[in-house]
Amino acid sequence: MSHIWSMIAKRLALGLLTLFIVSLLIFGATELLPGDFAEEFLGQAATPETVAAIRRELGLDLPMHTRYIEWLTGVLQGDFGNSLSNRRPVIELISTRLGNTLFLALYAAAIAVPLSLMLGILAALFRNSFFDRFSNASALTSISFPEFFVAYILIFWLAGRGGMFPSMASFRGDPSMAEMLYRTFLPALTLTLVVTAHMMRMTRAAIINLLASPYIEMARLKGMKPMRVIVKHALPNALAPIINVIALNLAYLITGVVVVEVVFVFPGLGQLMVDSVAARDMPVVQAVALIFAAAYVLLNLTADVLATLSNPRLVHRR
Amino acid sequence: MTKTSLLSGGVSRRGVLKGASAIGGAALISSMGARKAQAQPTRGGTLRVAQAHGSTTDSMDPGSWENDFTILQAHTRNNYLTEIAPDGSLIPELAESWEASADAATWTFTIRSGVQFHSGHILTAEDVVASLRHHMGEDSTSAAAPIVAPITDMRVDGMNVIFTLASGNADFPFVLADYHLPMLPSRDGAIDPMTMDGCGPYKIEELEFGVGATYSRHEGYWKSDAAYFDAVEQIVIHDAAARQNALISGEVDYIDSADLNTVHLLQRAPGVVVLSVTGNQHYGLPMDTRAAPFSDNNIRMALKYAIDRQQLVDTILNGYGAVGNDHPIGSGQLYYNTELEQKAYDPDRARYYLAQAGVDSLDVDIHLADAAFAGAVDAGVLYSETAAAAGININVVREPNDGYWSNVWMQLPWCGTYWGGRPTQDLMFSTAYETGAPWNETYWSHERFNELLLAARAELNEDLRREMYFEMQQICSDEGGALIPMFAAYVGAHSDALMHGEQVASNWRNDGHRIAERWWFA
Numbered sequence: 001m002s003h004i005w006s007m008i009a010k011r012l013a014l015g016l017l018t019l020f021i022v023s024l025l026i027f028g029a030t031e032l033l034p035g036d037f038a039e040e041f042l043g044q045a046a047t048p049e050t051v052a053a054i055r056r057e058l059g060l061d062l063p064m065h066t067r068y069i070e071w072l073t074g075v076l077q078g079d080f081g082n083s084l085s086n087r088r089p090v091i092e093l094i095s096t097r098l099g100n101t102l103f104l105a106l107y108a109a110a111i112a113v114p115l116s117l118m119l120g121i122l123a124a125l126f127r128n129s130f131f132d133r134f135s136n137a138s139a140l141t142s143i144s145f146p147e148f149f150v151a152y153i154l155i156f157w158l159a160g161r162g163g164m165f166p167s168m169a170s171f172r173g174d175p176s177m178a179e180m181l182y183r184t185f186l187p188a189l190t191l192t193l194v195v196t197a198h199m200m201r202m203t204r205a206a207i208i209n210l211l212a213s214p215y216i217e218m219a220r221l222k223g224m225k226p227m228r229v230i231v232k233h234a235l236p237n238a239l240a241p242i243i244n245v246i247a248l249n250l251a252y253l254i255t256g257v258v259v260v261e262v263v264f265v266f267p268g269l270g271q272l273m274v275d276s277v278a279a280r281d282m283p284v285v286q287a288v289a290l291i292f293a294a295a296y297v298l299l300n301l302t303a304d305v306l307a308t309l310s311n312p313r314l315v316h317r318r
Numbered sequence: 319m320t321k322t323s324l325l326s327g328g329v330s331r332r333g334v335l336k337g338a339s340a341i342g343g344a345a346l347i348s349s350m351g352a353r354k355a356q357a358q359p360t361r362g363g364t365l366r367v368a369q370a371h372g373s374t375t376d377s378m379d380p381g382s383w384e385n386d387f388t389i390l391q392a393h394t395r396n397n398y399l400t401e402i403a404p405d406g407s408l409i410p411e412l413a414e415s416w417e418a419s420a421d422a423a424t425w426t427f428t429i430r431s432g433v434q435f436h437s438g439h440i441l442t443a444e445d446v447v448a449s450l451r452h453h454m455g456e457d458s459t460s461a462a463a464p465i466v467a468p469i470t471d472m473r474v475d476g477m478n479v480i481f482t483l484a485s486g487n488a489d490f491p492f493v494l495a496d497y498h499l500p501m502l503p504s505r506d507g508a509i510d511p512m513t514m515d516g517c518g519p520y521k522i523e524e525l526e527f528g529v530g531a532t533y534s535r536h537e538g539y540w541k542s543d544a545a546y547f548d549a550v551e552q553i554v555i556h557d558a559a560a561r562q563n564a565l566i567s568g569e570v571d572y573i574d575s576a577d578l579n580t581v582h583l584l585q586r587a588p589g590v591v592v593l594s595v596t597g598n599q600h601y602g603l604p605m606d607t608r609a610a611p612f613s614d615n616n617i618r619m620a621l622k623y624a625i626d627r628q629q630l631v632d633t634i635l636n637g638y639g640a641v642g643n644d645h646p647i648g649s650g651q652l653y654y655n656t657e658l659e660q661k662a663y664d665p666d667r668a669r670y671y672l673a674q675a676g677v678d679s680l681d682v683d684i685h686l687a688d689a690a691f692a693g694a695v696d697a698g699v700l701y702s703e704t705a706a707a708a709g710i711n712i713n714v715v716r717e718p719n720d721g722y723w724s725n726v727w728m729q730l731p732w733c734g735t736y737w738g739g740r741p742t743q744d745l746m747f748s749t750a751y752e753t754g755a756p757w758n759e760t761y762w763s764h765e766r767f768n769e770l771l772l773a774a775r776a777e778l779n780e781d782l783r784r785e786m787y788f789e790m791q792q793i794c795s796d797e798g799g800a801l802i803p804m805f806a807a808y809v810g811a812h813s814d815a816l817m818h819g820e821q822v823a824s825n826w827r828n829d830g831h832r833i834a835e836r837w838w839f840a
Contacts, residue, residue: 083375166567262560271374
C-alpha cells in the first residue's frame with residue numbers, strides 16, 4: 001500500500017506545480033487581453049484622467065512581474081487579495097458561489113452517476129436489443145443538443161404556468177435542504193442529461209469489451225446468470241476506465257456549467273469567472289481559475305487512486 | 319444597458335409639452351396600462367424586478383455605477399438633490415429650493431431639513447458637499463468626474479450650499495440629478511463610498527452583485543406619497559428567454575427589458591403588459607471627422623443619405639423606436655428643431671455628394687459589435703446593402719464585444735455607439751459634441767457650434783435660446799460627424815397587477831429608475 005501513498009504525495013506535489021503554471025498562464029493571458037481593468041471598469045465613461053487615477057490607486061501602473069509576484073506572495077500567505085472592482089475579499093466573493101457550484105455538481109452527479117452506470121450495465125446485458133438502442137439513442141440525442149436548448153425544453157415542459165418546478169433556481173436566505181433540491185432540480189436534470197451519455201456508453205463499452213474474455217466464457221459455462229456474470233465478474237475489471245470518465249465528467253460539472261447557470265439564474269462560479277474576465281479583475285480570475293484547475297487535479301488523482309485500488313495486480317505489486 | 323449616459327430623456331423643463339401630445343418624449347403607454355393607471359395608489363406587496371444587466375464586478379462606489387442594476391439600486395436606496403419628474407421637468411428632492419446669480423455662475427441650494435438616513439443619521443449640508451467632493455479632484459476615479467469638474471467651490475452656510483462654477487450654466491440643477499451623485503452620510507468631511515446607507519425609499523437588506531438585492535421599506539422616509547411597496551427585490555436575469563419566462567410564470571412582477579425579437583409573443587401572454595417608452599436613447603454610427611475620408615463633409619453627407627433609417631427602425635428595433643436625424647435631441651425635448659428636414663434614404667443625393675467630394679465610388683470600413691447597441695452588426699449589414707445602390711461599399715468589420723469601448727469606440731475612424739441621452743440640450747451637446755469634450759466621439763470641431771453652445775448655456779431668454787438650439791441641431795445634422803439613424807424605445811413588461819402613474823418617465827428605463835418609489839400593486 002505504501003507505494004499508493006507515495007504516489008498520492010508525488011501527484012499532489014506535481015499538482016501544486018500545475019497550479020503554479022496555471023496561475024502564470026492565466027495571468028499572462030489576462031494581460032494579453034486588450035484593455036486593462038481601469039478601462040473596462042469605466043467602459044464608455046473612461047477619460048484619460050480617471051483611468052490614470054484608478055491605475056495609480058490599484059497599482060496597475062506597476063510592471064507586470066511586480067504585480068504577479070505581489071499576488072503570489074499574498075496567496076502563499078493565504079491571502080487571495082481583494083476584488084479590484086468592488087474591493088471585497090476574493091475569498092468572501094467566492095465562498096458562497098463555490099458552495100452553490102459544488103452543491104449543483106454533487107446533486108447532478110448523484111443522479112447522473114448511478115443512472116448512467118445502471119443504464120450502461122443494462123445496455124451491456126441486453127446489447128443490441130431495443131432497450132440498448134433506445135437508451136443509446138436518447139443519451140446521444142441529449143448530449144448532442146446544446147445545453148441551453150435542453151434547458152429551455154425542460155423549462156417548457158416542467159416549469160412555466162402551472163408547471164411542477166420553478167424555472168429560477170436561485171434562492172435567498174437560508175432555505176431548507178428540500179427547498180434547495182426542489183429549486184435546483186431542473187438545472188441538475190439538465191446537467192444529468194448532458195453528462196449521462198458519456199458515462200453510460202463508457203460503462204457499456206468497457207463491459208462488452210470484457211465479455212469476450214475467456215474467464216467470462218468460463219463463468220457462463222458454469223451456468224451463472226448473465227446479470228451475475230456482468231456485475232460480479234466483468235464490472236470490477238471494467239472499473240478503471242469507468243472511474244476515469246466519471247472523474248472527467250465531475251470536473252466538467254464543476255467548471256463548465258456557465259450556460260446552465262445563466263438560463264436558470266443560478267449564482268455559481270461560472271458567471272463570476274465570465275464577469276471577472278470581462279472586467280479584467282485579476283485576483284478573482286486567478287482564484288477561480290485555481291479552483292477549476294484544482295478540481296481537475298484532485299479528481300484525476302482520485303480517479304487514478306481508485307483505479308489502482310480496483311486492480312489487485314497494482315495494489316499487490318512485487 | 320447604459321454604458322455611460324449620465325442623465326437622459328426629459329420632455330421639457332417646464333412641462334410645456336406635458337402629456338401624450340409630445341410624440342416621442344411622453345411615454346407611449348400601452349392602452350391597457352393607460353386604462354389601469356387611473357387607480358389610487360395602495361400600500362403593500364413585494365415588487366420583484368428582473369433586470370437584464372448587472373455584473374459580479376459591480377461596486378457600491380457611486381462613481382462606478384454604469385449599468386441598470388446599480389442605477390436602479392441607486393434610486394431605490396438613495397435620494398438626490400434634484401429629481402427629474404415623469405414629465406421631464408426638474409423638481410426638488412433633497413434640495414428644497416435653489417437660486418442662481420444673474421450670470422448663472424453662483425448657485426445657492428437650500429437643503430431639506432430633518433431627512434433621515436436608514437442608519438438614523440440626519441442629512442446635513444456637509445453631507446452634500448462631501449458626497450459631491452467624492453467625484454472631484456485629481457485623484458477622482460469617478461465616471462462623473464468630468465460633469466462635476468466645472469464646480470470650482472462649494473461653501474456651507476447653515477442648511478445652504480453655495481456652488482461657484484467656472485462659468486455660467488443655466489442647467490446646473492439638472493446636473494445634480496445625475497445618477498452618480500446620491501447624497502450619502504459623511505464623517506469628518508468625507509463619505510464612505512462603500513456604505514450601504516442612504517436616505518431613499520428603501521433600505522438594503524441583502525445585496526450580492528451579479529445576483530440580486532432585497533430591500534425593505536424605510537419607515538422614516540420623508541416623502542409621504544411615495545414608496546408603496548413593503549419590500550423590493552432586484553434579480554439579475556441575463557438570459558432574455560429566462561427573464562420573460564420568469565414574468566409569464568409569475569416569479570417576477572416586472573422585467574426591465576424585453577427581447578425585441580419575441581416581444582410580440584410576450585404580448586399575447588395573459589396577465590402581461592408590454593411597456594414601451596420612447597425617450598432620448600439613441601443609436602449612432604460616429605465618424606472620426608479628423609480621419610480621411612470622413613474629414614470631407616460631402617462624404618459624411620453621402621453616407622447620411624445612403625442609410626435607410628425607416629428600415630432600421632422596422633427591422634433592428636422591430637418598430638419600437640423612431641428615425642433619427644443625425645443630431646442627439648429627442649422629439650420630445652423642449653428645443654427640438656421641428657423645422658429641420660428629416661433626412662431619408664436617397665441614393666441619388668448620396669451620389670451627388672460623392673461627386674461633390676470628387677469621387678464616384680467609396681470603400682469604407684465600419685467597425686461594429688453588439689456591445690455598441692443590440693443589433694449593431696445587423697444594422698451595419700443592412701446599411702451596406704442600401705449604400706451599395708449609391709456606389710458606396712461599406713465593409714462591416716465585426717469586432718469583439720469584449721473591450722469594445724476601450725479598443726474600438728473613439729479609436730477606429732468609424733464605429734457604433736449608443737447614448738441614453740441627456741435631460742437638457744446643453745448637457746447632451748457639451749458632453750459629446752463640444753470641441754475637446756472627453757466624449758466627443760467624432761472629434762468634431764465647429765466654431766459656430768461651439769460659440770452657440772456657450773451663448774445658449776448662459777442665455778435666460780427662451781426665444782433666443784430656442785433659436786440657438788435650432789441652429790445647433792441644423793449644424794449638427796448637416797455638418798456633424800455623428801450619423802444617428804434611430805432613437806430606440808425602452809421596452810419592458812410587467813404583470814397587470816402592477817400599476818403606475820399616468821405618465822412613465824422617459825429619461826431612463828424603469829420609470830426613470832424610480833419604479834420602486836412610484837409604482838404600486840392594485
